[in-house]
Amino acid sequence: MTPEELKSAISAVIAELNAAGLAITEPDTIVVERPKNRDHGDWASNIALQTAKRAGLKPRDLAEQIAERLRARSGIDAVDVAGPGFLNITLAADAAGRLAADIVAAGESYGTGDALAGHVVNMEFVSANPTGPLHLGHTRWAALGDAIARVLRAAGAEVASEYYINDAGSQMDTFANSVLARMHGRAVPEGGYPGQYVADIAEAIRAERPALAAAPEDEARAEVRDRAYALQMADIRSTLQDFGVHFDVWFSEASLHASGAIEKAVARLREQGHVYEDGGAVWLRTTTFGDDKDRVLIRADGQPTYFAADAAYYLDKKDRGFTEKIYLLGADHHGYIGRLKAIAAAAGDDPETNIEVLIGQLISINGAKLSKRAGNIIELRDLIDWLGADAVRYSLARTPADSPLTLDPEVLRSASNDNPVYYVQYAHARACSIERNAVTAGITTEAFDPAALTDPTETVLLAALADFPRVVAQAAQLREPHRIARYLESVAGLFHKWYDACRVTPRTDDEITPVHSSRLMLDRATATVLANGLGLLGVGAPERM
CATH class of the missing domain: 3.30.1360.70 (Arginyl tRNA synthetase N-terminal domain)
Structure with a gap:
């Protein structure tokens, strides 16, 4: 039960x-x-x-x-x-034991529920500028954001994970000028983007379109900008794919400008009575809703601000039917909380229910080397190659986002119980090995008897497996996937204690009994929970290690 x-x-x-x-x-x-x-x-x-x-x-x-x-x-x-x-x-003993068969029958669906049924959520995270590779600063929210989205879906919510591409503004011109400089054999201009990756992009563009290198720079700039942007976004998408992170929507900031969405957003906010003009600029009175100061939407020169794009983007999410918008921002973005909530309130939403802003603290990795391509950052791709996607993702998922974190690569690369991801993955691999040995010995689950699972270690393990749906629901409601990681480590420990105390396969001369069939079912149930939990964290569940 x-x-x-x-x-x-x-x-x-x-x-x-x-x-x-x-x-x-x-x-x-x-x-x-x-x-x-x-x-x-x-x-x-x-x-x-x-x-x-x-x-x-x-x-x-x-x-x-x-x-x-x-x-x-x-x-x-x-x-x-x-x-x-x-x-x-x-x-009752058989009621507790019957759970093992229920878990196996449920398979991948065990742990899912309807605690958040009816919630329609947009989750925006990572959203790095398309002017360079993803790096350590983006890694935490890439792992946690994807895990939160998975957990929310498991709890019944309808979730769209979204990447906001910051492809408007002066940084794109700076990026294009940096690539052009490399194409012509010059150092990047002051304030430009250094790193070998810029030279690599320049070389790729030269190979695709040799005529651009010979054309006047003013004539080539627009196409170089577009091609550099496309190549860098392809690198970002590929890196995230290798990290196991999926986005349902890739939203272009430039589309807000091109479609007139910013002007329409300002007009809508003006209708709400929260827009005024002062000093030739157009302002949103965000102090009405607790912000520390009012915010400029349109500068005196007629140019929209980043804040205006933020407002238009929020309204676009609202118009797409997302009643809940979750923003996952970096450690240096605390100032955004008040202004984003003020946008929600000015748009007629409830800032306590329609918008949620989560801030992730910084992480560091002992001994990590700066990227050879980028020169001044630690690239996510290098971390994947060095430590493995599973080790990085699990380590980030098991710590609350609001806690600073330092990862020890020696631990993460070790095949020992000190390595949390190894400890949990090994438990799953061990469960799969137990099943293979049991099947080889001729054991099936046809004689499963739930009342046979009476050893104290079995009682405790079953109780822990029964708790998985509650843990998933709580992790979703609190946006805290670390609860699942810590739960999996507890289950792994209980599983190892159970296996040390209870034989699944009989000794050579012993007869196969319903106890062995029942224990095989419990083994399968444990493997199911471990695999499902790891899957919610975006981490693999290997069958052999």
Whole structure:
């Protein structure tokens, strides 16, 4: 019996009691959690404490009535009332064991749920300028952003992951001038983009279009800019693909300017009554909504600001039907929180529910070398080649985004229990090895008997596997995929203890019994949970190591 099934049983009991004359208002969320002391049972609930007052009852009296009806339900062995009205629930042995078969039957869908069903979310992350390769500063949100999107989908939300391409503004001209300089054998101009990658792009353009190198620079600049942009975006896309990061939408900032979306956004905000003019410029009165100062939308020279593009981009997301917009920004972007929320409020949205801004702290890697191509940064591609995508992604996913992080490459490259990703991946590989050996020995799950899983290590492991859907839902609601990583490490530890205590395959001369079949099912269930959890983090689940 899973926590969700237990919640359903409690909900059914509430309905029965109401039919019998009580007036219990069922809460939006029925809490079912592990008791701090496992001697108190498998699960605990405070449902009576949540609902007794409005029902006009003492919590303990209501708890006794709920407990009496729960005891009669299949799969529940005992229900005790503790303290002021807590319910401590012990599952029947076969009910706990049956979970293993349920997990195997569910397969890749185990852990998914509907906690966020009906939520329509746009998640924008990474969004690096297309003027250079992705580097260490982009790595954290590439890993965490993709993991959050996966977890939100697992919890039932409809999610579009989006990359905002900053392809408008002076940086694109600077990029084009840097490439042109390299094409003509000159150093990049002051303030330009250094690094071998600029020379490589120049050489690639020269090879594709030799005539550009001979043409006057003023005539060649526009095409060089377009080709350099395309080549750099191809590199960004390829790097993210190698890192296992997928984007549903690649949104061009330049399209906002070309389509007139910025002018339309200013007009819409003006209709809302929050735009004014001062000193020849057009302003948005963001201080009305808690920003530290009002923001310029259109400069006195008639040119839109980056803030105007931000406003138009927000309204575009709103028009595309995204009721929730999540922005994942770097450590130096705290100032953006107030202004983005002010845009939401000025657009008529609720800044507490329609927009969420997450800030990721800096990361560093001991001993990492600067990129030979870029010269002054640590490239993401180099990290993938050096440490592996799985090691980097898992290490970033297991730490809260708002905590500074230093990675130790010696640990991440080691095949030891000190390496968290190795520890979890090895547990999955070990489970697959156990299955191969069991099948070779002639064991199947046809004789599965859930009541046979009675060893204390089995009871604890089953309880942990049952908790996976709750962990996924909580990670999604809090935007904290590190909860899944830490959960997987706990499951891996419990799995290793179980395998040390319980044989899945019999000794050479021993007979195969339902115990062995049942343990094979538990092994498969554990492998399923480990693989599903790793998948939510964008990390592979190898069958051999």
